Amino acid sequence: MIRNSVATWVALAACVVGTAPAHSPIYAQYSATAHNTQTRVQQNRLNTVGITELHLRNGITVQLKPTKFSENTLRVRAVAPGGYAALPNDALASGKLAAPLAIESGVGPYNGEELSEHLFKHSIDLRLAIHPFYRDIIATSPVWKASELLELLTLFLSQPRLDPAAAPLMKTRLADSLSHRHQDPETWFDDTVRSLTSADLPILQAVTTEDLDAFDFDTARKFYQEHFLPTEGWTFIVIGNFDVAATSKLVEQHLGSISLKPRSHSVTTPPPLPIPDGVATKTLRSPHHSECLARLTLPLCTDKSCDALHKIEATSQVLEVRLRNRFRAEVGSTQGIDVAYEMPFFPHSDSIWLSFQFGCIRGKTDRLHNIIIEEIQSLMEKGPTPEEMEAVRTLQSRNEEFWLQTNTYWLSLMANYALWGWDVSHAVETCQNPTCCTSETISQFLRENLKPENRTFTRLEPKR
Numbered sequence: 001m002i003r004n005s006v007a008t009w010v011a012l013a014a015c016v017v018g019t020a021p022a023h024s025p026i027y028a029q030y031s032a033t034a035h036n037t038q039t040r041v042q043q044n045r046l047n048t049v050g051i052t053e054l055h056l057r058n059g060i061t062v063q064l065k066p067t068k069f070s071e072n073t074l075r076v077r078a079v080a081p082g083g084y085a086a087l088p089n090d091a092l093a094s095g096k097l098a099a100p101l102a103i104e105s106g107v108g109p110y111n112g113e114e115l116s117e118h119l120f121k122h123s124i125d126l127r128l129a130i131h132p133f134y135r136d137i138i139a140t141s142p143v144w145k146a147s148e149l150l151e152l153l154t155l156f157l158s159q160p161r162l163d164p165a166a167a168p169l170m171k172t173r174l175a176d177s178l179s180h181r182h183q184d185p186e187t188w189f190d191d192t193v194r195s196l197t198s199a200d201l202p203i204l205q206a207v208t209t210e211d212l213d214a215f216d217f218d219t220a221r222k223f224y225q226e227h228f229l230p231t232e233g234w235t236f237i238v239i240g241n242f243d244v245a246a247t248s249k250l251v252e253q254h255l256g257s258i259s260l261k262p263r264s265h266s267v268t269t270p271p272p273l274p275i276p277d278g279v280a281t282k283t284l285r286s287p288h289h290s291e292c293l294a295r296l297t298l299p300l301c302t303d304k305s306c307d308a309l310h311k312i313e314a315t316s317q318v319l320e321v322r323l324r325n326r327f328r329a330e331v332g333s334t335q336g337i338d339v340a341y342e343m344p345f346f347p348h349s350d351s352i353w354l355s356f357q358f359g360c361i362r363g364k365t366d367r368l369h370n371i372i373i374e375e376i377q378s379l380m381e382k383g384p385t386p387e388e389m390e391a392v393r394t395l396q397s398r399n400e401e402f403w404l405q406t407n408t409y410w411l412s413l414m415a416n417y418a419l420w421g422w423d424v425s426h427a428v429e430t431c432q433n434p435t436c437c438t439s440e441t442i443s444q445f446l447r448e449n450l451k452p453e454n455r456t457f458t459r460l461e462p463k464r
Contacts, residue, residue, distance in 0.1 A: 048425050051414075052244050054251060058260040059232040062251050063414055063424060065239045069407050074146055074240035076153065078137040079415045080233040081347065085132040085203045086268045087223065092202055093211035094219035098228065099128040100174065101220050105166040107155035112166055122148045128156065128228075132203045133270060134347055134419055135228055143240050146247060150254040153236070157229055158258045162221045171212045178209050185289035189460045194344075196282050197297045197353060197456045199274035204344055230263040235418035239407045273344065273351035275299050280456045285463040292360030293460040296372055300341070300352040302449045306422075307437075311445045312341050312352060314392045314437045318384045319356075319375055321391070326371050327358070335359040335368065347419035354450070360459060369457060376452050383443030392437075 044053040054062040084095025106115040119126060126139040126149075137156070141149040182188045191206050198204045236255060238247060276299070302308045320339040327334050335358040342353045356372050384392070403409040417424045 049427050051424060052248070054248060056252070056256050058256070058258050059262070060234045060236060060255055060258065062236045062238065062255060064244055064247055065237070065410055065414065066242055066244055067239060067407055067410070068241055069405055071241050072142055074141050074143045074149065074238070074242065075407050075411050076139045076149060076236060076238050077411050077415050078153065078234055078236045079419050080135045080235065081133065081267045081419060082135060082227055082233065082263065082265065083131045083133045084223070085270065086227065086265055089202050091219050093214040094216045095130060095223050096207050096211060097170065097215050098220040098224045099130045100170050101167060102128055102156065102160050102162060102224060104170040105161040105163040107152065107161060108159040111161065112169065124149055124152065126152060130228060133268065133345055143242055146242065147250050150250050154254040154258055157231065160224065162224060164217050167215070167217050171215065174207070175209060175212055178207065183288055185286040185460055188286065189284060189293060189458065192282060192284055193295050193297060193456065193458045196280055196458060197276070197299070198344060201271070201274060226264055230261045231258055232261070232263040237411055237414045237418070239410050270345035270348045270351065273299050273301060276454045276456050278454065283459045283461060285461050287463040289460060290462055292365070292462070294358055294360045294365055295458050296356040296369060296455060298354045298450060298452060298455045300354050300450050301350065302352060303350055309349065310437050311442050312354070314384070315379065315442055315446065316341055316354070317392045317395060318388050319379065321388070322375050323356070323372060326375065327368060330367065330371060331361055331364055335361070349420070360461070365459065373452050376450070380443060380446045380450065383439035386439065389437070389439060
C-alpha cells in the first residue's frame, strides 16, 4: 500500500499502463513542423513556485519547472480528464486496452518494432495510460534529448497508427503477463481487496484474460480517437535541469504543431461509491506467500476540497502512530501497520477508501482488527490530542521540506493540481485557515463521513 500525502497523491486505480488503440494502418506522412510563433497564446511566469506556464492555441497547457535536483534526467507528465468510464460495461475491455494497442501499433513513421528501437536509441521511457476518469502520459529522457521526446509525445496525439495487425501482438503480450498475475500473491491480494470493497464495480477491476477475449479493435480505435486525442484539457508538465526559453521554443515547435481538436464528450461523473453492508470478509490462501497479511478498508465520503484532504492526511498519521503503540503493547511489535487512503475514482476525491494494512499473527488477527476499530471510534469521539496535532504538523513540515527537493514529487504535485483544477501557483501552500485541521474539526469530519460498522476485511495467508 502506497503511503499517500496531499501533495504527492498518485492515482492507485488499477489500470493497464501501456499503449493506445490503433486507428488504421494508413496514417498521415510525418514531417517536421517549423517553429511557429503563432502557436503560443499566453505565457505566465508563476514566480512563487518557479513555474512558467504556456497556453497553446490548440488548447494544450504546458507547465515548465526548471530544477537543479537532477542534472541529467528530463521528466514529462501529461494528464487530462476523461477515461474509459465513459464507455458502457460491454465496451470497457476495449477502452482499458486502447493505450497498449497504441504503443504496439507505433506512431508516425515508426511501426511498433521501430518505435521500440527508437526509444532505446534515445534512452527514452514512455508510457501511455487510460484510467477510468483520466488520461495519462509519463515519459523520461536525458535532458539533451528533449526535442526527440517532445516529438514522440506530439506523434502520439497527432499521428497514432492504430494498426489492426498490432492487436494480436498486444493481446499475446498481455495474455502472458495476465496468466501469471495470481502467482504474485500481493497483486492477487490487491485485486481482491478492490473487488470486495467496490462490490465488483466493473470500472475498477483490473484487466483480465476475459477482457482480452472481449476486446474489439474498432471500439478501441474509436475510443482512442474520440477520448485520448482531443487536445482540449491536456496539461503537460516538464521538469528538469533545462533552459526555459530554449525548452519553450521546443514545446511550441512540437506540441504547438498539433491541430486543435475539441473534446466531443463531457467528462463522466463517477457512480456512488459502494458501501459494504456490515463487515464483508474474505480469506485468500497462496502457496507463493510465506506470511500472513491483512487489510481493513472503510469507505469515506467527503467533499472535494483542500481542507478535506488535509483532514484525511492528519487522521491517517495520527491513527498510524496510535496503532503502532497499541500493537506494540498487545503483541510486542508494530506488525508493519500502515494507514493510507486511496481515491478509487481519482481525480474525483469525494469518494475515498481509508485502509489499514498489517501483518497477521495466528490467534491475534481479530484482536488487532478490533484495536483499529477502537482507535477510530476514539478519534471520532474525542479527536486527536494537542500533542498529536503538533506532531502531525511537524512531520508534514519535514516531509514537505524533503520532498520539495525532488523532481518526482513536483511531477505528481503539479499533475494533481492540473486534474483537480487547482491553481498551481499555490502548490506548496498548506491550508491557511487555522480551523482547517484541529482536534474538533477532525472529530466532526470523521463523525459526519465515516461509518466504521461498514467495512471490508481481507486476509492473505500461506497455503499449507
